[in-house]
Amino acid sequence: xxxERRTLLADSAIDVLAxxxxxxxxxxxxxxxxxxxxxxxxxxxxxxxALLTALVTRLVQLxxxxxxxxxxxxxxxxxxxxxxxxxxxxxxxxxxxEGRRRSLARYACAVESxxxxxxxxxxxxxxxxxxxxxxxxxxxxxVTDVExxxxxxxxxxxxxVFDRLVSGGDVPREALEGLVTAALR
Numbered sequence: 326x327x328x329e330r331r332t333l334l335a336d337s338a339i340d341v342l343a344x345x346x347x348x349x350x351x352x353x354x355x356x357x358x359x360x361x362x363x364x365x366x367x368x369x370x371x372x373x374x375a376l377l378t379a380l381v382t383r384l385v386q387l388x389x390x391x392x393x394x395x396x397x398x399x400x401x402x403x404x405x406x407x408x409x410x411x412x413x414x415x416x417x418x419x420x421x422x423e424g425r426r427r428s429l430a431r432y433a434c435a436v437e438s439x440x441x442x443x444x445x446x447x448x449x450x451x452x453x454x455x456x457x458x459x460x461x462x463x464x465x466x467x468v469t470d471v472e473x474x475x476x477x478x479x480x481x482x483x484x485x486v487f488d489r490l491v492s493g494g495d496v497p498r499e500a501l502e503g504l505v506t507a508a509l510r
Contacts, residue, residue, distance in 0.1 A: 327369075328456045330365075330369065331379065332383065333361075334355055334359055334361070334366050334379070335380050335382070335383035336359075336383060337355050337358040338350060338358075338366075338376055338379065338383075339380055339381040339383065339426065341354045341358050342357055342429070342430040342433050342434070343425075343426035343429040343430045344426075345429070345456075347378045347433050347436070347437060347478070347484070350373075350376070350377075350380075351373075352364075352366040352367040352370070352373075352376065353366075353392045374441070374443075377434070377437065377441070377444060378444065378447065379442050379500070380434065381434050381438075381447045381448060382447055384427060384430060384431055385447060385448070385451065387427055387497060388427065389451060389453055391424065392453045392454055393416055393453065393454050393455075395411065395415050395454050395455060396411075396458055399414070399458075401458075402459075402461070402462040403465070405502070405505050405506070405509075408459070409428070409498065409502050409505055411458070412457075412482055412505075413498060415482070416482065416485065416486055416489070416501070419486045419494065420486060420489055420490065420496070425490070428486060428487075428490055431448075432487060432490070433446060434448060450476075450479070456475060456479065459478060459479065460475045463475060463478075463508060466509055468509060475508075477508065478505070478508040480505075482504060482505050485500055485501075485504075
């Protein structure tokens with residue numbers, strides 16, 4: 326029960342952060358969002374730092390699950406078109422619905438992590454099925470510096486998602502094709 330409540334509070338904190346920004350993230354706001362009595366969030370997460378740590382940890386869990394699901398839905402990435410399709414699916418998920426809310430929260434936490442090494446450590450890109458699929462794709466296409474190119478490609482993809490969160494719209498397919506083409510050079 327306690328772990329379920331912690332998860333509910335962390336999920337509610339993600340929603341508060343997505344809706345109200347970092348300044349709106351308070352214990353009371355999370356209590357309201359979770360429909361819990363006042364003081365519940367502070368009973369589980371005594372400090373703002375503890376609340377942020379729980380929020381970021383949950384965000385990473387949800388992102389990892391999404392990447393695993395996305396990778397399982399796709400065929401093995403053999404062609405540029407298949408990789409671009411996978412990237413397009415991921416960007417759509419990150420820009421709509423719950424994925425959009427998590428993206429907004431993730432970027433707010435990324436800014437906070439500049440001053441908080443604990444948050445930064447949690448947010449460091451993890452090994453996951455999506456990263457491995459890109460790595461294998463690039464290696465199969467003869468890219469020599471696979472680790473660096475994978476990191477660069479995924480960082481650029483992240484930048485496109487951030488741009489579209491701010492400016493609206495979808496990530497253009499041509500932009501995704503351009504990223505893959507550049508990674509293969």
